[in-house]
Amino acid sequence: MGTLAGKNLLLGITGGIAAYKCGELIRRLKDEGADVRVVMTPAAQAFVQPMTFQALSGNPVHTQLLDPHAEAGMGHIELARWADKVLVAPVTASFMARLAAGDASDLLSTLCLATSAPISLAPAMNQQMWRAAATQRNLRQLEQSGYHILGPASGDQACGDNGPGRMLEPAELLALLGGEPSGELAGKQVLITAGPTLEAIDPVRYISNFSSGKMGFALAATCARAGASVTLVSGPVSLATPRGVNRIDVQSCQQMHDAVIGQKDIDIFIATAAVADYRPAARSAEKIKKSTDSLTIELVRNPDILADMSARSPRPGLVVGFAAESSDLAAQARAKLETKKLDLVVANLVNQPGGVFGSDENQVLLLDRVSQTELPRIEKRVLAEKLVQEIAKRL
Ligand code: C5P
Numbered sequence: 135m136g137t138l139a140g141k142n143l144l145l146g147i148t149g150g151i152a153a154y155k156c157g158e159l160i161r162r163l164k165d166e167g168a169d170v171r172v173v174m175t176p177a178a179q180a181f182v183q184p185m186t187f188q189a190l191s192g193n194p195v196h197t198q199l200l201d202p203h204a205e206a207g208m209g210h211i212e213l214a215r216w217a218d219k220v221l222v223a224p225v226t227a228s229f230m231a232r233l234a235a236g237d238a239s240d241l242l243s244t245l246c247l248a249t250s251a252p253i254s255l256a257p258a259m260n261q262q263m264w265r266a267a268a269t270q271r272n273l274r275q276l277e278q279s280g281y282h283i284l285g286p287a288s289g290d291q292a293c294g295d296n297g298p299g300r301m302l303e304p305a306e307l308l309a310l311l312g313g314e315p316s317g318e319l320a321g322k323q324v325l326i327t328a329g330p331t332l333e334a335i336d337p338v339r340y341i342s343n344f345s346s347g348k349m350g351f352a353l354a355a356t357c358a359r360a361g362a363s364v365t366l367v368s369g370p371v372s373l374a375t376p377r378g379v380n381r382i383d384v385q386s387c388q389q390m391h392d393a394v395i396g397q398k399d400i401d402i403f404i405a406t407a408a409v410a411d412y413r414p415a416a417r418s419a420e421k422i423k424k425s426t427d428s429l430t431i432e433l434v435r436n437p438d439i440l441a442d443m444s445a446r447s448p449r450p451g452l453v454v455g456f457a458a459e460s461s462d463l464a465a466q467a468r469a470k471l472e473t474k475k476l477d478l479v480v481a482n483l484v485n486q487p488g489g490v491f492g493s494d495e496n497q498v499l500l501l502d503r504v505s506q507t508e509l510p511r512i513e514k515r516v517l518a519e520k521l522v523q524e525i526a527k528r529l
Pocket of ligand 1: 327387405406407408409410411436437438439440441454455456457458470
């Protein structure tokens with residue numbers, strides 16, 4: 135029996151073709167020992183009859199908000215209180231929009247507002263709909279509101295497209311629900327660097343790079359959800375601080391180095407920041423004027439934050455580095471693993487189709503002393519979940 139044994143699980147089903155997978159999902163939830171009650175939106179009932187899920191769950195299926203019969207049995211507030219956990223699968227773009235707006239126009243969205251139980255959402259939709267600006271805005275809003283987003287996976291879609299938007303398989307959903315992701319890093323101190331650094335040339339100009347910080351922020355959010363106490367040292371980025379994360383803002387490599395080295399009792403150090411290797415030898419106090427045809431700026435080496443943390447005593451329990459390369463990925467990543475004495479390297483090609491800097495997706499190679507694993511191109515959010523699992527395995 136897993137952690138779902140004896141738990142009251144409310145399964146919300148919205149109107150997507152992946153609703154047909156809910157039969158298997160309910161059977162697996164019941165095999166785990168959960169008591170399952172199903173709520174369907176009107177659109178979900180266009181895909182599968184409520185009778186199917188009633189037979190599989192052994193409980194009546196709830197479909198209407200203003201149904202006197204249902205309210206006389208288990209009313210919507212009672213149902214919201216009954217749930218220990220809520221899983222909505224599949225979640226359509228439309229349902230995400232309603233939840234993000236706090237709309238309570240049907241039974242399921244009302245229950246999501248009325249319950250104090252943790253709510254997991256398993257989105258499923260066409261890849262273009264998933265990538266649409268409005269859906270991504272709603273996704274960020276929902277994450278910040280504390281909803282736990284499971285997936286989606288990437289791959290072939292019912293509509294013939296290929297890309298992100300496939301609902302996770304029932305077994306994967308079960309593992310994420312029953313595996314209590316909130317516990318994987320419980321009690322651990324995690325320190326993460328993220329974003330670019332900015333090296334001033336004069337009061338107006340600087341040297342920097344294209345890093346958006348998305349990978350580091352996704353990792354910080356995932357580690358916090360996994361129960362870790364997270365400190366995020368970030369260069370200048372335009373991202374909101376994930377819930378429960380302690381953020382320290384810096385600009386230059388030297389400032390990032392000082393903020394990081396000063397942190398005590400670190401169990402896991404993850405260096406995702408794209409740190410400038412060089413800085414101007416001197417910062418001009420005055421704005422440099424365009425008086426000559428050419429200008430030479432002398433650059434000096436910056437400290438290597440990752441190498442210094444790995445060599446520090448006491449050393450963090452686990453040190454994870456990133457490697458952004460333009461060629462010879464595996465060889466360069468292995469060299470980094472050795473020279474910086476890392477436990478795990480996450481390496482990617484910066485010139486991969488679709489790009490990396492600023493993108494929501496990345497394709498990486500995971501490398502440690504004994505293994506090398508190639509992952510497909512996936513969303514940085516989903517990659518963060520996988521990396522946290524890899525990290526937890528190595529602790
Ligand atoms: O040596 P390279 O810059 O390619 O190594 C990349 C890794 O080292 C990344 O994890 C990056 O965050 C980290 N790094 C660092 N301090 C530097 C340069 C890189 O922490 N000055």
